[in-house]
Amino acid sequence: MNFQPYLLRKTFHPANYSPDEVFIATDMNLYSDVRHTGWYKHPDWFAVVGVDRLYEQQDMRLSYVVWQEGINPFVVVELLSPRTEKEDLGQTLRKAENPPTKWEVYERILRVPYYIVFDRYTDQLRAFQLTGSHYRELELIESRIWIEDIGLGLGLWQGSYEGIERLWLRWYDRNRNWIATPEEIAKQEKLRADKLAQKLIDMGIDPEEI
Incomplete structure (x- = not known):
């Protein structure tokens, strides 16, 4: 089992949103195009802020359909693997008749403000911020990124989680304390x-x- 998404979920507490205004998903289908209702992506982890935690305030979601919700994800995290690395980093070319790649969906269709990729095999963290119509890679200091809009930062923490000692991706507060x-x-x-x-x-x- 990959415990990394669960650590992200348990430490994601935006300073300016109540828990009922935050939806977090792991390995959930994300539908982005009302013209192609069968197309979806499957992010490793994503969070939406300013949306009800429960669908229509009463039920759990089985998927996230943006044209029904009205609010796009604020941050997406992909955990790189050799099989998905090229698509996750926008290095895959597609045929015109094929669905858009993850990078294209996050950058051009959903316009997700922050896109994070973490390679647990090399412990490399990369972060991209939407600037205009394209992602711009951010320069990270001490493998950390601060996101002022939600009053949270994301960085690499050396420690033990679920009995596994390694570098983990987790959220921290304004005082640089790990959540x-x-x-x-x-x-x-x-x-x-x-x-x-x-x-x-x-x-x-x-x-x-x-």
Whole structure:
């Protein structure tokens, strides 16, 4: 199992949007062209801001259909593999009768503001921002990109997630602190509770009596 999309999901908390105004998808069909309703792309991870978390505020989505939703994805992340690398990086030429490539869909049809690609085999992170009608590659400092519109940054973090130690792609806040996952928050709270309990015991107080 590829845990990377789940770490992205658990740490994506835009500063200026409530959780109910954010939709996040992993390996979900993304339909972009009402003239060709059978055409879709399958991003590894994408997020839409300013849209209801639930479809029509009541149900989970099985796909994301932009002409029904009215709001395009704000950021797309593709995790490169040797099989998909050329298409993900816009290096694939297509025949006129074939559906557009991922790059063409994100850049020209959906006009996704931020497109991120991460190669876990080489640990290379690349980020593209839509400028005018084309993507412009951003110069990254310390393998990080700051996105002011959502008050979040994305970068490479060295650490252990799901028992795997490596470089991971995850979100960070304005103070350059990595956004904690629910599991990390629970662990931190338990450590604080244990320290407090031990302090009370050292003072001769039974924690259960408080």
